[in-house]
Each structure stands twice: as C-alpha cells, then as structure tokens.
Amino acid sequence: MTEQLGERRTAVVIEDDADIRQLLETVLEQAGFETVSAANGLDGVEAVRTHNPLVTTLDVSMPGIDGFEAAKRIRAISSTYIVMLTARGDEIDTLQGLDSGADDYMTKPFRPRELRARIEAMLRRPRAGGEVGVPAAPVPVQSAPAAQQPQLVQHRPADPTIVHETVARHAGPVGQAVAPIILSPAVSGSGDATEGWLIHRGLKLSPATRIVEVDGSEVDLTRSEFELLQALMESRRRVRSKADLALMLRGESYITAYYVSEADKRAIEVHLANLRRKLADSTVAPRFIETVRGVGYRMTSDD
Known part of the structure; x- marks a missing residue:
C-alpha cells in the first residue's frame, strides 16, 4: 500500500493494556504504518489531533474518558478511520460504538490477521468528503454468476x-x-x-x-x-x-x-x-x- 497525496501512513493506538498495545503496534507496523501510542483516552485524542492519523484503534474500557467519549471527540476533529476494540460484545455496546463514530467494531480476543484485513478493506472505502483512502493490496475476486452482474x-x-x-x-x-x-x-x-x-x-x-x-x-x-x-x-x-x-x-x-x-x-x-x-x-x-x-x-x- 502506498501513500496518497503526501499523506503519512500514521496510525494511533489508544489502549491501556501494555501487551495488547504492543501487539497492535506490531500488526500496524507490519502493514506499513508508523505508530503513535497512548494509554488513555485524553492522550489518545491529543495524539490524533497532533498526528492526523489515517487509522486509529481505540479501546473502550480505559481510565479517564472511555472509548465511546474518546471516539466522539476524535470524530469532531478528524476523519481518521476508527476501529474500536473491546471485550464487550453486547448489541447495545456495538450500537453505542458505532453511534460514537467508529467505522468498525471488533471484540477481544481478536485475530491480528483479521484486524489487518479489516483495516485494508476500510482503506479501499471513501473517507469523509468523498476522499478515497490509501489503496490496499488487490484482493482476488471470483467472478459472480452472470445473473448477479449488474x-x-x-x-x-x-x-x-x-x-x-x-x-x-x-x-x-x-x-x-x-x-x-x-x-x-x-x-x-x-x-x-x-x-x-x-x-x-x-x-x-x-x-x-x-x-x-x-x-x-x-x-x-x-x-x-x-x-x-x-x-x-x-x-x-x-x-x-x-x-x-x-x-x-x-x-x-x-x-x-x-x-x-x-x-x-x-x-x-x-x-x-x-x-x-x-x-x-x-x-x-x-x-x-x-x-x-x-x-x-x-x-x-x-x-
């Protein structure tokens, strides 16, 4: 994946668990991102404001402001792609996460390969204002039956x-x-x-x-x-x-x-x-x- 319009491939990791934070840094760096990490919501919002990342991963349960409030504050200042990561899997939590401005919502424990695949899929989608994200590596697509082709x-x-x-x-x-x-x-x-x-x-x-x-x-x-x-x-x-x-x-x-x-x-x-x-x-x-x-x-x- 390459840069577009001079945009730095930066990712912000907001996670209070040091082990998970290190895992997320590794996954994102393997995908070609420079990573900036924060251990709480307030520092994470400031990191997004300072570095204008392309992607932000966000834990829900954190000291200070939780991930839902952090997502709302991030969305007010940035069009970064937000992936919320949480141990909560109830529908109300998913609803609250997406309502807060998250683009995707994954429950822990998560598979690093799936996280990377979801991020690459998001980067193929338009950002706010119709701006297209960084192109991901092409995914082999099987031809659909003729009856399904528009x-x-x-x-x-x-x-x-x-x-x-x-x-x-x-x-x-x-x-x-x-x-x-x-x-x-x-x-x-x-x-x-x-x-x-x-x-x-x-x-x-x-x-x-x-x-x-x-x-x-x-x-x-x-x-x-x-x-x-x-x-x-x-x-x-x-x-x-x-x-x-x-x-x-x-x-x-x-x-x-x-x-x-x-x-x-x-x-x-x-x-x-x-x-x-x-x-x-x-x-x-x-x-x-x-x-x-x-x-x-x-x-x-x-x-």
Whole structure:
C-alpha cells in the first residue's frame, strides 16, 4: 500500500493494556504504518489531533474518558478511520460504538490477521468528503454468476437539453429484471451531468457528492450508513442479506469464501437501525427500507 497525496501512513493506538498495545503496534507496523501510542483516552485524542492519523484503534474500557467519549471527540476533529476494540460484545455496546463514530467494531480476543484485513478493506472505502483512502493490496475476486452482474446501460434522450440518465438493471434470484434505478440530472450548481442522484419516494442520494436528502433536507450519515443506503437504493427491490452487506462494507462483495461472523451481521443491524432513525423511517410502516424477515433488507415499493 502506498501513500496518497503526501499523506503519512500514521496510525494511533489508544489502549491501556501494555501487551495488547504492543501487539497492535506490531500488526500496524507490519502493514506499513508508523505508530503513535497512548494509554488513555485524553492522550489518545491529543495524539490524533497532533498526528492526523489515517487509522486509529481505540479501546473502550480505559481510565479517564472511555472509548465511546474518546471516539466522539476524535470524530469532531478528524476523519481518521476508527476501529474500536473491546471485550464487550453486547448489541447495545456495538450500537453505542458505532453511534460514537467508529467505522468498525471488533471484540477481544481478536485475530491480528483479521484486524489487518479489516483495516485494508476500510482503506479501499471513501473517507469523509468523498476522499478515497490509501489503496490496499488487490484482493482476488471470483467472478459472480452472470445473473448477479449488474449491467449499466446509458440512454441519451433525443432532446439535447435533457441530461442523460443512467439505468442500472439488476437480475433477481431467478434472473428476472426488477425496476430500474434512475439517476436524475445533477442538481448542484456545477451542472455536471455525471453527478446524478438516486431517488426513491422523497429520498435522494448523490454517489458523487455523498449527499443524502429527505424531502429536501440534508441528512448527516456515517460512511457505513451512506454505503449501506447506496447499496440498497441501487438494488431497489432485490433483497440484500446481512452477510452480503457486511462483505460489501469490507470490500469483499461476491467473495463467498470470506467468513461473516454473527458480530458482523449484528453490526449491519445496528447500522440499519441508525440509518432508519436518521431517515425518520418507521419499521412498522416503512417508507424507504423494509426488512424481509429471515432474509435481509430491500427498498420499499414505489407504489
């Protein structure tokens, strides 16, 4: 992995256990990072402020301020990728960690190889403001069956004053096409035709500018929430399973050999709960996202 735009490959390790702190330093240094360590939350926040790291690992149970409060303070000053590490595995703790601004949440004991793989996956995802992280080493991807491959078709209207639309059709479980995704003309001041919007029942998402609006009001989403919403809007009525969405967030779509743990699936549930809350979407009578019990999630019908 290489540096981008002169950005130093720095990682901050915030951990009060000396042995775990040393292990994290070793894992990150083997991945090519320079590491800066802190034994408590306050020192960790200051280290992030001083060194502007690309990645931050953060323990939850620490003296002084805990990891949840530290994550909130870090998120207020930095777009660093935050991985929370904790012995707590309850859903409420996962929810609180992701609500605090963490990008990923791993329980102890953790496997160093998995931690490194998750960090590399995060670096392939856009950072705040659409900025892309440092490219990770390419992961071999198995070709998906033809029925699962999305086909992008560009339609150019006869009227030259109308900005062209991009229609993406996804095959269903038995190869049956579902409703197209309409990318509307750009509404930003730039007038760039490539900046289309995904639109569904008053919900609008711009992949180019990473802006989400509901009934004209902008909604502030985390990176994970935005990517989940974009995936669901692109899939429309095709159901996306929790495992599928977890792999998507890790940059491993269509790689069925990768293991998806119950914690990964629970994290998707937490992200979706947060997303629905921010969109003011009811689970009882959903306007935007509906749960297909025992299968996954999809967008509601346009009707």
